[in-house]
Amino acid sequence: MKVDLFDFHLPEELIAQIPLENREASRLMVLNKENGNVAHEPSFRSILQYVQAGDCLVLNDTRVLPARLFGMKEDTGAKVEVLLLKQEEGDVWETLVKPAKRVKKGTIITFGDGRLKAVCVEEKEHGGRMLEFQYEGIFYEVLEGLGEMPLPPYIKEQLDDQERYQTVFARERGSAAAPTAGLHFTEELLEEMRTKGVHIAFITLHVGLGTFRPVNVDNIEEHDMHAEFYQMTEETANELNTVRENGGRIITVGTTSTRTLETIVSEHGMFKEASGWTNIFIYPGYTFKAIDGMLTNFHLPKSTLIMLVSALAGRDNVIHAYEEAVKEKYRFFSFGDAMLIL
Template structure:
C-alpha cells in the first residue's frame, strides 16, 4: 500500500484541544472485525468488552516535561530546547528552536540551575548537548520544564496538562509524548477489570517525537521509524504467554503497547522478555502474532499510527469508521475520543 492510501480530510474543529471533563467520559467507538459492526459507546463501557481470563496490557511510560525555555549566553536570545533522549549521563539529544541560531560551541542557560553546551549536530537536524547542573537533573527539569503537548494542540501548556497528559498508571519516566489510548483509564475502571478477573500487565515503551514525524515517502517500505526504548519484564511475558495458552485475549492499550509486544516474538509465537530499542513499523499487510484486541485513539491522516490500526482491522473498515466518526463529531487525536477494535 502507498502513503496516499491513508490520507483523509478532517475538519480542524474536530481536533481536541483539551481533554474531556472526565477521563472515562470520552466517547468510545467499538468495531467488531468479525461482524463488521460499529457501535457508539462511552469509554467506561469498555469493561463490558473485556472478559475474565483476558489480559489488558498497558504502557507504564511516564511523560516528563521535556520542553525547556532558555537563552543563549552573550546575546540573551530566547531558545526552546526539547529533550529527546539521554545518550549518557548529562549528554542529551535535543531539538532546538530557532535551529539556525544554535550552533556547535554555543552555551545555553535555562533559569539559574541548568547550563548546556552544544557539542554536535545530529543527522535529523537536532543537537547533542552536555548539561551542567547541581543536584538531580530530573528534579530540576520537573521544576523548569513544560508538558510537551503535540504540535496540533494549538495552545500553550496549562496546569491541567501535567495531570491529564499522563496516564493514571504512569510509572517509568522517559516519554516525551503520552501513550494517549491510556489517558481514558481511571483507577475505578482498572479496579472493575481486576474484580472481573482480567489480568492487567505492564510493559514500557518510551514514546519519542517520532510519534508525530510525518511519513514523506509514497513507498511505505522506504519509511524508517525512529527507535524507541522498550522493556518487557519476565513476569509480564509469562502472564501474557499463559493467557494465550489458556485461550484468553490479549488486549493492547495503545499502538505503543502493540509495538512493544510485536517486536520480540519467538518462532513459536510467544512474547520474549526483553529490553532494548525498537524501530518496528507495522503497516498493511501485517500478521499480528500477539495482540487480539486494540484500544486506540483516532489518528492523523497518513500517520504510522493510522497505518498500524489499518493493518489490524483492515483499511476499508477503519476508513468507514473514521467517516462515521467525522459525521458524528467524535474528537480526534491525543486528547480526543477512543476506539476499541474487537
C-alpha cells in the same frame, strides 16, 4: 501500497485541544475487525462490557518528560527553545533547538535563573544539537520544575494541569509523548477490571517524536520508522503466556504496546523478558502474532498509526469507521475519544 489509501477528510475542529475534565467521559467506538460493524458507546466506561475474565489488558507505563525548555544564551540573552529527545551518556542529551542557527558548538544556554545550564558539544542536522547539562541535585527534579510538556504540534492550547498528559499508571521516565490510549483510564476503572477477572499487565516503550513525523513517501514500504526503546519484564511475559495458554485474549492499550508485543513475540506466540530498540513498521499485510485486540485513539490521516490500525482491522473497515467518526463528531488524537478493535 500508496499512502493516499489512508487519507480521509478530517475537519480541524475535531482535533481535541484539551482533555475532558473526567478521563472516563470520552466516547468509545467499538469496531468488529472481522466484519467492520461499528457500535457507538456514550462513555469509555462501557469498555467493561467488552472485556471478560481471563482477558489481559497490556498498558504502556512510560512517563512523559517535561522535555520542552525555554532558556537564553548566556552571552547575548537571545531566547532559545530546547526539546529533549534522548539521553545519550551521562548528562549529554540529543535535543532539537530553535532557532538552531543561534546555537553553535561551545554555546552556553541558561534556564531558570541559572538553575540549569547546557553547553552545546555537537551540531547535528535539522536543528539537532548535543547538549551537556550542568546542575546541582537530581536532573529530573530540576527538569520537573523548569520544563513543560512537549505537546504535539496540532495542539495549540496550553495545558493547565500537566498531569493530564500522563496516564494514571505512568512511572518509567523517558517519553517525548504520551501513550494516549491510556489517558482514558482511572485507578477506579482499572480496579473494576481486576475485580471482574481481567489481567492488567505493563510494558514500557518510550515514545519518540518520530510518532508525529509525517509519511513523506508515496509508497509506504519506503518509509523509515523511528527507533524507540522498549522493555518487558519476566513477570509480564509470564502473565501473557499464562493468559494465552488459558484461552484469554491479549488486548493492547495503544499502538505503542502493540508494537512492543509484536517486536518481542516468538513465531509460536510466546513471550519472554526482553529490552532493546524497535523500529517495527506495521501496515496492511502484516500478520499479527501477539494480540487479539487493541484499544486506540483516532489518528490523523496518512499517519503510520492509522496504517497500523488498518493492518489489524482492514483498511476498508477502518476508513469506513473513521468516516462514521467524523460524521458523529468524535474527538480525534491525543485528547480525543477511543476505539476498541476486537
